[in-house]
Amino acid sequence: MLKLENVTKYYDNFKAVDNLSFTVKEGEIFGLLGVNGAGKTTTFRMIIGLLDSTEGNITLDGKKIDYNVSDKIGFLTEERSLLTKLTVKEQVIFYGVLKGLEEKEILKRLDYWLDRFHITDYKEKKIKELSKGNQQKIQFITSIINEPKLLILDEPFSGLDPINVELFMDVIRELKKKGTSIIFSSHRMEHVELFCEKLVILVHGQSVLSGSLKEIKKSYRKKNIHVKADANIDALKKVKGVVDVLETSEDIVIKIESDDYIDDVFNEIKKYKNVTEFRVEDPSLNEIFLSKVGVVYES
Numbered sequence: 001m002l003k004l005e006n007v008t009k010y011y012d013n014f015k016a017v018d019n020l021s022f023t024v025k026e027g028e029i030f031g032l033l034g035v036n037g038a039g040k041t042t043t044f045r046m047i048i049g050l051l052d053s054t055e056g057n058i059t060l061d062g063k064k065i066d067y068n069v070s071d072k073i074g075f076l077t078e079e080r081s082l083l084t085k086l087t088v089k090e091q092v093i094f095y096g097v098l099k100g101l102e103e104k105e106i107l108k109r110l111d112y113w114l115d116r117f118h119i120t121d122y123k124e125k126k127i128k129e130l131s132k133g134n135q136q137k138i139q140f141i142t143s144i145i146n147e148p149k150l151l152i153l154d155e156p157f158s159g160l161d162p163i164n165v166e167l168f169m170d171v172i173r174e175l176k177k178k179g180t181s182i183i184f185s186s187h188r189m190e191h192v193e194l195f196c197e198k199l200v201i202l203v204h205g206q207s208v209l210s211g212s213l214k215e216i217k218k219s220y221r222k223k224n225i226h227v228k229a230d231a232n233i234d235a236l237k238k239v240k241g242v243v244d245v246l247e248t249s250e251d252i253v254i255k256i257e258s259d260d261y262i263d264d265v266f267n268e269i270k271k272y273k274n275v276t277e278f279r280v281e282d283p284s285l286n287e288i289f290l291s292k293v294g295v296v297y298e299s
């Protein structure tokens with residue numbers, strides 16, 4: 001289990017991470033969210049021991065993270081950092097050996113992952129000959145070649161097409177099933193929502209929201225009511241607790257301030273003809289994120 005306890009990081013006088021605490025258990029997928037500059041990469045660098053925290057403790061299975069423990073960690077960095085003149089095989093062997101693996105074992109694992117990512121033909125190709133997406137697959141493979149207990153993925157989906165996003169997600173789920181603890185950052189809330197179980201939202205290095213995604217959504221009292229009916233939009237906008245009414249190609253979405261106002265909306269809808277749907281939904285993670293961070297989140 002990864003445990004961060006009251007971790008703070010200063011760069012000179014600037015506080016980049018402020019009293020951050022969370023745990024990631026075995027087989028758990030944890031999201032570290034925040035806008036640019038919120039402190040995600042700094043947190044990752046402290047976890048892998050590249051940076052020292054100014055205050056607080058970081059442990060993996062109860063042990064401080066030093067050189068011995070770091071062999072059990074995989075890290076996909078945000079910037080792509082492959083040695084482009086090497087072949088795929090040479091690159092992965094290079095990383096595997098650094099992690100203390102025998103060449104024979106590395107090659108066995110490499111064949112499995114190349115097949116899993118549908119790029120078996122690229123084994124002898126130079127990295128620079130590969131497309132960006134395929135380079136990213138190789139970088140991902142290098143970060144998991146040591147079968148890490150803890151896998152850190154900094155923006156793993158950036159630059160991938162939807163098919164490859166799905167493939168990466170599948171692989172991440174496979175690793176989770178094997179018990180790997182996975183912590184990742186992403187700017188795309190829909191990706192986080194798809195498979196993240198627990199999360200922290202960072203604003204200026206501070207956690208403003210943390211916990212299980214399910215609980216966060218349930219406890220968030222703003223709701224969206226989806227309606228199909230011959231509705232009077234102006235009248236709906238005037239119902240108590242309604243903050244906005246959107247007409248989409250599918251239905252009408254009524255945003256309410258809190259679940260206290262569901263009945264008020266229902267009573268208004270009862271007046272309308274052709275009501276075929278009345279559905280109360282939790283807001284999307286993106287909406288929750290925006291309300292906590294208070295800025296438009298760029299993907």
Ligand code: ATP
Pocket residue numbers: 011014016034035036037038039040041042043078
């Ligand atoms: P992004 O999404 O853009 O990668 P991030 O959440 O990963 O952002 P960090 O890179 O951890 O954010 O940066 C957090 C803050 O610390 C930023 O204000 C950044 O400018 C500052 N910072 C990062 N590295 C250093 C450094 N080496 N020296 C001084 N300040 C730094």
